[in-house]
Amino acid sequence: MTDLTALSSALADVVARTAPSVVSVHSHRARATGFAWKDGLIITADEALADEGAVEIGLPDGSRAAATIAGRDHTTDIALLRTEASLTPVKLSATVPPLGALSAVVATNRDAPSAALGMVSASGKSWRSLRGGDIDARIELDVRLRGSQQGGLALDASGDAFGMAVLGPRRVLVIPTATIERIASQLEARGRIARGYLGLGLQPVRLDDGIGAMVMNVDEAGPSAAAGIRQGDVIVAVNDQKLSGVRALSQALGPSSVGAVIDIAVRRGGEPASFKVTVGERPEA
Structure with a gap:
């Protein structure tokens, strides 16, 4: 087996292990990706979620399930959904990948599983979004994503999920695990973030x-x-x-x-x- 074949097989295995935790998110005229954070709780990109109307998720087996918005934070682009559907929660890693590391984004596109391979093009300290949200690490990916892939999981070469991929101005950003855990926990408990x-x-x-x-x-x-x-x-x-x-x-x-x-x-x-x-x-x- 050549080195390239081994790399290809390893990447395919990483994606296959993660895909059961990833769902498509359907809201009014909007499509995105989400992932199982805890039992009955889905994380998705707030920017890609409609402001009103019903929400549905597309499950890995092709079926659909209803979901409700448990809370959302525009400043960090994190939204939390509740569902009665049974999914395997993903284990998020607190690791911040170094500059130049390979990263795969596991998401959905047109209700089907999708994957994209890129490189960490920026890896730095915490920063504040234009909407005033505190993001715990600056992570950018050199990868192309469609709008429906927003909310997908960003994985490192070991297959560990280190955050959620979202579309920023002219670049793909990753909302890191530390930010997700901090914000989603407050949304789960209170349905909102205190300001x-x-x-x-x-x-x-x-x-x-x-x-x-x-x-x-x-x-x-x-x-x-x-x-x-x-x-x-x-x-x-x-x-x-x-x-x-x-x-x-x-x-x-x-x-x-x-x-x-x-x-x-x-x-x-x-x-x-x-x-x-x-x-x-x-x-x-």
Whole structure:
């Protein structure tokens, strides 16, 4: 047996072992892939899941089963589905593959199992998504995927699943195991991810010495109102750090910010003032 034949057989075996845990996900005019995380629980890509309508999963034996959305987090692209269908949960590995390592993505396409082979083109430290989600490792794959393959399992050369493959801007990203376990566990328990809440509607404004955020409206039952912040105040700094923008402030209000006390410096009628605000939990929409 040649080295190439041995490699081909090993890859085929890796895919065959993983395929029973992979399903297709059907939502309103959308197709994606998912995988069994725990008994009765499926992980899929939130971006590929419709905002409304029924959800169905296509099982490895070709049959269909109903599913419901247990929770979803737009910021990390993770959605959790519940189903009564019996599937073999996959064992996720916390390993982050090195740059240049081979990776196979096991997914579905047109309701049939599919696989794609590529290389780890980036492997680095944690990062924050454009929507403000904390991703535990930066993993990119040099591989081409169709939209229906989003949510597939990314495997290393040993066959260990190290995350979920999703389509990012101009590249394929992997949401690593650490992020999946952290977010999916909260979705399983609460159906949502806690986010920080100041109770303010903000509008960016340019100042002579930088950027500010004008308070356009205040939730009278929110934490900022309780601290004394009013409509018309201009936020210029948080915890002694100059404000870099409204988006940056919003992104800082992640799950870990709930309950924290922050110092907010404002200008009120041109005069400086400061307030201590206890970050609340964002209400459900």
